[in-house]
Amino acid sequence: MSRSYIRHELSELEANLREELGQLLALHQLSIDSETLSLSALIDALTAARLCDEPLFIQLTQLDAAICQLDIGLYGLCADCEADIEAQRLTLNPLEQRCQQCAAEHAHEHRHELRLTH
Structure with missing residues (x-):
């Protein structure tokens, strides 16, 4: 995949x-x-509004990380x-942060x- 894609x-x-955030x-x-x-300002505002547990908040933070990684040449690692994330994983979820293993x-x-805390 090209960087522009x-x-x-x-x-x-x-x-x-x-x-989706507008609706939330x-x-x-x-x-x-x-x-x-x-x-980053949206993430800060959602944090201040105590919406950190929302799945949308998590997706926004993952998106911010993916864009930062793309900007510094680390996207897909x-x-x-630090190995390459499998292309299929990134195709399914462009916000993926880990390889399959x-x-x-x-x-x-x-x-x-979770078992230890419950």
């Missing part, structure tokens, strides 16, 4: 997430300008082992943590 895909995803903000009766604020290990560890 990835940027286009991330831009389309951002537009969709901003639309209306539901919570919040007046945050979801159309013109930068991603696993956050854990590290994702499986992370999921296993997270399930173990």
Whole structure:
């Protein structure tokens, strides 16, 4: 995938997430300008509004990370082992942060943590 194609895909995803965010903000009766604020400003505003547990918040933070990684030339590298993330994984989810092996290990560890805390 070319860098311009990835940027286009991330831009389309951002537009969709901003639309969903507008609906979420209306539901919570919040007046945050979801159309013109930068991603980092949106993330800060959602944090201040205590909406960090919303799946949309997580997607916005992942999108912000993916755009930053693209800007510095690290997009597509696993956050854990720094190997290339499989192309199929990135095609399915352009916000993917881990290769298949590290994702499986992370999921296993997270399930173990959940068992310990419940």
